[in-house]
Amino acid sequence: MDVLRIPEKTWFIQFERSRGWGCATQDGPLWFTERGNFIPLLPLLEQPWPEAAALVLSASRAKQVEAEFPFEQIIQVALAWPTEGWPGLALTWFTQGFPVSVAARQKLVGLANNKAMSQRLRHQALALSKAGGASEA
Numbered sequence: 001m002d003v004l005r006i007p008e009k010t011w012f013i014q015f016e017r018s019r020g021w022g023c024a025t026q027d028g029p030l031w032f033t034e035r036g037n038f039i040p041l042l043p044l045l046e047q048p049w050p051e052a053a054a055l056v057l058s059a060s061r062a063k064q065v066e067a068e069f070p071f072e073q074i075i076q077v078a079l080a081w082p083t084e085g086w087p088g089l090a091l092t093w094f095t096q097g098f099p100v101s102v103a104a105r106q107k108l109v110g111l112a113n114n115k116a117m118s119q120r121l122r123h124q125a126l127a128l129s130k131a132g133g134a135s136e137a
Helices: 039-046 049-062 071-079 085-095 102-112 119-130
Strands: 002-005 012-016 020-025 028-031
Touching: 002 049, 012 028, 020 039, 039 049, 039 071, 039 085, 049 071, 049 085, 071 085, 071 102, 085 119, 102 119
Parallel strands: none
Antiparallel strands: 002 012, 012 020, 020 028
16 A cells, blocks of 8 residues: 655555555565665655654554554665765764664764765764664664
8 A cells, every 4th residue: 555655756655564665666566675675765865854754654654554664774775875965864864863773883884984985974974873872773
């Protein structure tokens, strides 16, 4: 079932109890956990973290979906992206309150050491990797 449409995009995020979260594509549905492909969710990072969380929570409640949304997987994909756009947006989510998991902390250290990224981005990643305690996600 269609649960929500990512703002300014044409595809819908879907949920099916037996398959979990997915999205409608030209080739049919893509189920994220079956393919390990969370790339279609990256545009959620273009929304501020509080707004993205509220959008997903509101849509999930309206459709009575109780499954956890794969926000952490979105962050993991973004932090591993080879250009600065998605990692930069992921860092913004952390500054807006998204919890830094142990896995994200490891990706942040990798990002901080990636000389292909700008010094500004690497320094921000390093600072976030050292800030506070990591969640257990």
